[in-house]
Amino acid sequence: MCDDDHGNGLNRRALIVTGATAALTLGSVTFASGAAIPASGAQETRTVRGTLPTGSPDYVYVPVEVPAGVRELKVAYTYDRPSVPAGTQGNALDIGLFDQYGTGLGGRGFRGWSGGARTEFFVRADDATPGYLPGPVHAGTWHIALGPYTVSPQGLSYELTVTLTYGEPGAAPRPVYPPERAKGRGRDWYRGDCHLHSWYSDGRRTPAEIAALARAAGLDFINTSEHNTHSSHPHWASEAGDDLLILLGEEVTTRNGHVVALGTEPGTFVDWRYRARDNRFGRFAREIRRAGGLVVPAHPHATCIGCAWKFGFGEADAVEVWNGPYTPDDEVALASWDATLVASVRANRAWLPAMGNSDAHRDPDAVGLPQTVVLADDLTREAIQDGIRAGRSYVAESKSVSLTFTASGGRAEHAGIGERLRVDADTPVTVRLEVTGAPRCTVRFVTDQGTLFTGDPLPVGGAGTVEWRTTPAYAAYVRAELRHETAAGPLPGALAAFTNPIFLGDAEQ
Numbered sequence: 001m002c003d004d005d006h007g008n009g010l011n012r013r014a015l016i017v018t019g020a021t022a023a024l025t026l027g028s029v030t031f032a033s034g035a036a037i038p039a040s041g042a043q044e045t046r047t048v049r050g051t052l053p054t055g056s057p058d059y060v061y062v063p064v065e066v067p068a069g070v071r072e073l074k075v076a077y078t079y080d081r082p083s084v085p086a087g088t089q090g091n092a093l094d095i096g097l098f099d100q101y102g103t104g105l106g107g108r109g110f111r112g113w114s115g116g117a118r119t120e121f122f123v124r125a126d127d128a129t130p131g132y133l134p135g136p137v138h139a140g141t142w143h144i145a146l147g148p149y150t151v152s153p154q155g156l157s158y159e160l161t162v163t164l165t166y167g168e169p170g171a172a173p174r175p176v177y178p179p180e181r182a183k184g185r186g187r188d189w190y191r192g193d194c195h196l197h198s199w200y201s202d203g204r205r206t207p208a209e210i211a212a213l214a215r216a217a218g219l220d221f222i223n224t225s226e227h228n229t230h231s232s233h234p235h236w237a238s239e240a241g242d243d244l245l246i247l248l249g250e251e252v253t254t255r256n257g258h259v260v261a262l263g264t265e266p267g268t269f270v271d272w273r274y275r276a277r278d279n280r281f282g283r284f285a286r287e288i289r290r291a292g293g294l295v296v297p298a299h300p301h302a303t304c305i306g307c308a309w310k311f312g313f314g315e316a317d318a319v320e321v322w323n324g325p326y327t328p329d330d331e332v333a334l335a336s337w338d339a340t341l342v343a344s345v346r347a348n349r350a351w352l353p354a355m356g357n358s359d360a361h362r363d364p365d366a367v368g369l370p371q372t373v374v375l376a377d378d379l380t381r382e383a384i385q386d387g388i389r390a391g392r393s394y395v396a397e398s399k400s401v402s403l404t405f406t407a408s409g410g411r412a413e414h415a416g417i418g419e420r421l422r423v424d425a426d427t428p429v430t431v432r433l434e435v436t437g438a439p440r441c442t443v444r445f446v447t448d449q450g451t452l453f454t455g456d457p458l459p460v461g462g463a464g465t466v467e468w469r470t471t472p473a474y475a476a477y478v479r480a481e482l483r484h485e486t487a488a489g490p491l492p493g494a495l496a497a498f499t500n501p502i503f504l505g506d507a508e509q
Contacts, residue, residue, distance in 0.1 A: 211239035256306065372394075
């Protein structure tokens with residue numbers, strides 16, 4: 001074993017000058033090089049230490065000079081967690097790996113990311129730690145990527161231990177991906193959860209466990225969304241079936257918000273190493289769409305560091321308004337999304353559909369709480385995406401809750417969720433909501449003016465039909481909310497379900 005010390009070689013002034021979103025590359029970790037390759041099974045280990053001050057760049061790269069003949073590269077790391085005053089952030093250090101192709105934005109050299117979920121990982125041709133990509137360990141300069149998520153006032157001291165094992169590489173596995181079609185019911189309403197985490201990022205469940213929970217929750221489709229890695233994509237094929245469509249994606253986890261890449265082509269990696277001020281998100285949003293995916297900002301008003309969405313919604317195909325058990329930040333997200341509907345009406349432009357997903361990581365997180373219920377032509381990747389993009393969907397807390405939401409005019413005109421009822425401005429319109437599975441919940445109809453109708457609580461059986469009459473002149477759109485009984489004074493109860501809007505009148509009105 002050989003020790004090295006990055007020590008205090010980091011120049012604090014240089015860190016400040018380069019800016020938080022810049023990257024810093026430290027001195028190399030080198031191994032013995034010579035004409036003779038060590039015997040098969042031989043190992044070499046190097047340990048390096050260093051300290052990152054507050055104000056460090058978002059990503060710090062430690063080069064590792066990998067010689068020829070290496071079968072496996074293994075990295076273990078630790079860092080200190082000193083006590084900090086109340087209200088001050090402590091240390092948190094993420095980690096990942098790039099191979100000999102480098103660390104350039106776009107990720108050609110990307111070999112894996114585990115964030116803060118693991119303290120060690122390995123890669124070799126035939127296998128890799130979950131979150132990392134198997135493949136040959138070629139000679140060249142590799143890079144360990146450190147992401148100082150938060151740094152305490154005392155600084156962040158770390159230790160990296162890199163172990164190389166020599167020998168013949170194993171055979172690289174041939175990836176097999178889930179099919180893009182399941183046995184659907186033709187044009188129908190399909191239930192899905194598009195934000196889930198397995199042990200391939202910071203979740204604790206296997207793909208098999210998630211698939212079983214999805215089936216138990218009555219889901220027809222799910223989307224994989226590991227943080228900053230696509231390493232899980234080849235591990236879902238055995239969990240798909242006629243009854244469960246599995247889409248592939250990623251949760252692109254930047255320092256200015258998270259976005260779900262929903263239903264991309266198998267093997268698609270989307271880089272995350274930028275902030276809103278870098279003006280790079282548009283490039284990667286277009287990359288997601290070129291790969292056949294949807295761009296869905298996740299939990300836009302979440303309170304965790306780096307979680308709130310700062311990139312704007314100009315590149316979004318939909319937005320995750322409800323994330324997991326209903327909380328105050330979901331209520332803020334719902335109100336903010338409703339404001340985008342008002343803006344789209346005012347400017348006569350495209351509107352942004354809403355979704356809901358569980359973001360389930362581990363027990364007791366419930367897969368399918370909530371779930372997006374999509375009207376699609378069939379149970380295929382393309383049809384589900386079309387339904388989400390068009391806003392032909394509602395969000396429900398479980399498979400027990402079902403809604404039918406329509407608007408009709410005086411001459412048999414009819415529109416459903418995500419559609420437009422094209423009638424004159426003064427035409428009487430009947431809005432109708434049919435509900436099952438929501439005992440004691442209250443129906444609210446929300447328009448561009450706000451909540452214009454609140455019904456009586458539904459019976460304990462949970463089923464009921466509510467009608468309301470308006471005109472396009474009075475309500476440019478109507479959407480429905482289903483609320484649980486109020487828990488605190490005048491505040492509305494938690495959502496049991498909500499719909500995307502039905503627009504009323506011609507767009508020019």
